[in-house]
Amino acid sequence: MINKQISSPAEAVADIFDGATVMVGGFGEAGSPIELIHALIDQGATNLTVVNNNTGSGEVGLAALIQAGRVSKMICSYPRTANSTVFPKLYHSGQTELELVPQGTLAERIRAGGAGIPAFYTATSVGTPLAEGKEVRNIDGRDYVLEYGLTADFSIIKGLVADTYGNLIFNKTARNFAPVMAMAGRTTIAQAATVVAPGKLDPETIITPGIFVQRVVHVEHPEYESELVAKGATYPS
Amino acid sequence: MTTSEQVIGRTREQMAERVALDIPDGSYVNLGIGIPELITRYVPEGREFIYHTENGLLGMGPSPAEGEGEPELINAGKRRVSAIDGACYFHHADSFAMIRGGHIDLCVLGALQVAKNGDLANWSTGGKDAIPAVGGAMDLVAGVKTIYVITQHNTKHGDPKLVDACTYPLTGVGVVSRIYTDLAVIEVTERGFQLVELSPGVSFEYVQERTGAELIPIATE
Numbered sequence: 001m002i003n004k005q006i007s008s009p010a011e012a013v014a015d016i017f018d019g020a021t022v023m024v025g026g027f028g029e030a031g032s033p034i035e036l037i038h039a040l041i042d043q044g045a046t047n048l049t050v051v052n053n054n055t056g057s058g059e060v061g062l063a064a065l066i067q068a069g070r071v072s073k074m075i076c077s078y079p080r081t082a083n084s085t086v087f088p089k090l091y092h093s094g095q096t097e098l099e100l101v102p103q104g105t106l107a108e109r110i111r112a113g114g115a116g117i118p119a120f121y122t123a124t125s126v127g128t129p130l131a132e133g134k135e136v137r138n139i140d141g142r143d144y145v146l147e148y149g150l151t152a153d154f155s156i157i158k159g160l161v162a163d164t165y166g167n168l169i170f171n172k173t174a175r176n177f178a179p180v181m182a183m184a185g186r187t188t189i190a191q192a193a194t195v196v197a198p199g200k201l202d203p204e205t206i207i208t209p210g211i212f213v214q215r216v217v218h219v220e221h222p223e224y225e226s227e228l229v230a231k232g233a234t235y236p237s
Numbered sequence: 238m239t240t241s242e243q244v245i246g247r248t249r250e251q252m253a254e255r256v257a258l259d260i261p262d263g264s265y266v267n268l269g270i271g272i273p274e275l276i277t278r279y280v281p282e283g284r285e286f287i288y289h290t291e292n293g294l295l296g297m298g299p300s301p302a303e304g305e306g307e308p309e310l311i312n313a314g315k316r317r318v319s320a321i322d323g324a325c326y327f328h329h330a331d332s333f334a335m336i337r338g339g340h341i342d343l344c345v346l347g348a349l350q351v352a353k354n355g356d357l358a359n360w361s362t363g364g365k366d367a368i369p370a371v372g373g374a375m376d377l378v379a380g381v382k383t384i385y386v387i388t389q390h391n392t393k394h395g396d397p398k399l400v401d402a403c404t405y406p407l408t409g410v411g412v413v414s415r416i417y418t419d420l421a422v423i424e425v426t427e428r429g430f431q432l433v434e435l436s437p438g439v440s441f442e443y444v445q446e447r448t449g450a451e452l453i454p455i456a457t458e
Contacts, residue, residue: 027292027329028315029308053329080370081315088368100369103291104333104376111330122337123379127410129361130375172326173293174309179328207328224308 004166004216005195009039012189012217016045016154023110023150023181024052024062025157028081029225031174033158033191034061036217038235040156041065049073051110051152053103053177055087058229063087064236071096075150077103083229102130105147107180113149114183114212121146155185158222159208162192163199166213167206175207182212191219245443246390246419246436254279256345256387256417265289267336267377269346269359270314272387276345287321289341291373293332296324313373336373337380344381346374348388348416350403353429353450355413357386358405371408378409390418390447397449399423399430420444428453 006012013036016022022040026032041064050071056063063086065071074096079087090096101109102124112120121144125131135146157178159168168190170178182188190208195218228235247255253275260266260276262284268274277299280286288297290312297312298319306317320326335341350358357378360371378384388398399416415433416423421444422434431453435444445452 028311030292030311030315031309078370078372079368091368092366098368100371102371102375103329103373104336104380107329107333108337124337124376126379128375128407130371170326172307172310172320173290175326175328176293177329180330226308 003164004210004214005164006215006217009035009191009217009219010042012036012215013039013043013154013156016040016043018045019047020045020153021049021051021151023152023155023177023185024050025155025176025178025181026062027053027173027176029057030172031158031170031176031178032061032225033156034223034225034228035219036156036158036189036191037061037065041068041070041235046070047072049075051075051106051150051181053077053106054081055079055084057081057083057225059086059234060223060228061225061235064234066090066096069095073097073099075099075101075106077101077106100130107177109147109150110177110184111180113151114180117149119146119148150184152181152185153187155181155188157181157188157190159190159192161194161196161201162190162213162216163196163201163210164216165198166190166210166216167198167201168192168208168210168213169201169205170207179208182208187214188212189215189217191217191222193220193222194218246439248419250275250278252387252417252419255422256385257281259385259415260284260286260343264342265295265340267291267341267344267381269344269374271347273345273347274314289332289335290318291332291336291377293327293329294318294320294324295327295335296321298324333373333376333380336376339380339382341381343383343385344377345385345387346377348386348398349405350398350400351386351388351413351416351425352400352403353425355411355425356403357384357408357413358403359408361406363406374408378412383414384412386413386416388416388418390420390444397447400449420447423452426453
């Protein structure tokens with residue numbers, strides 16, 4: 001019998017190990033799996049390489065994970081956001097390394113990794129500092145940069161509704177990186193506000209097929225970064 | 238900046254309105270953060286544009302009032318927005334397939350510098366202490382069919398933003414086709430910066446003085 005539902009965020013992230021690469025869904029606060037991130041902070045894994053578009057805001061969620069000193073390397077496109085104060089400190093002190101990747105290249109590297117494609121050529125970044133040291137190939141008269149696929153030991157993402165096979169649908173612009181991260185994570189853990197039995201989701205509307213999701217956790221009322229930041233919340237409090 | 242300088246040329250709103258005049262009906266448009274966002278207010282009568290925001294929405298509508306809207310319905314600047322009737326959501330790889338695959342017709346971006354060959358610098362001043370952040374800018378300039386720049390003609394310090402060659406790190410090589418500033422509309426051509434239109438009350442000499450490269454005057458018959 002297949003039932004991917006795990007009873008708590010803590011249990012779902014229990015085996016994330018020191019030194020793991022973890023993809024974290026979300027674009028800013030939209031789609032950020034805050035409860036799974038907080039469970040990961042409690043769990044204590046460290047020396048993580050984290051892939052996310054940003055670096056969190058305030059002192060909750062991803063920013064709190066970084067602040068707790070658990071992230072040795074960030075792979076992201078935009079580590080500057082309003083209320084993003086934690087990452088700059090650790091970056092300047094040399095505690096957290098940064099690999100800056102153009103946003104579309106980041107998404108495609110994750111998609112490629114999840115699809116078993118080791119590398120691809122793209123016109124993005126040609127002639128810029130972000131192409132330095134990378135192989136360039138001219139195809140049909142245009143230059144392209146070689147970029148490598150990205151995979152992760154774990155992906156933690158947020159859906160709106162999951163079934164116990166791991167099929168997912170998302171909420172508006174909270175979808176962002178989650179579907180490709182689900183593909184690229186060897187173990188993908190999805191929190192969802194509603195978890196239903198197989199057959200309750202219309203197969204025509206499923207966005208992420210369950211084969212890409214290994215664990216589902218029910219988080220009925222997920223918190224939002226902006227609301228926590230507005231309240232001055234920190235994690236751990 | 239002195240008061241006398243402020244009244245010369247177009248305001249930010251007028252610049253945005255001027256850009257909107259040049260966008261064909263039916264265009265799929267991606268707007269950068271800042272002045273480009275103002276363009277949505279000036280869609281000419283009888284035209285319809287569909288706005289793409291790279292975080293996964295085609296058919297972006299106006300921002301709700303402050304404090305309203307939803308935390309998971311945002312634009313690329315992480316500001317709350319709305320979705321028009323007929324909008325659709327998609328994931329990041331699909332969103333950038335629209336960009337890389339040449340499906341988006343036009344992107345309007347801000348700039349730190351534009352060179353006379355169309356090179357754009359708009360993501361970093363290269364400062365040693367600055368945390369580099371690029372977002373989707375490099376993907377947009379490499380993939381979108383047409384790139385317009387909307388920017389003040391000069392920096393706050395009076396330095397020209399239109400230059401012979403960019404000194405800041407590049408976002409893309411030879412990607413800009415038109416520049417809309419407070420002082421003029423300028424086309425990037427094989428011969429360099431071709432003046433297309435002066436803002437009302439602005440002379441050619443005034444713009445040339447504030448431009449870091451030669452400006453080709455409008456041809457007279």
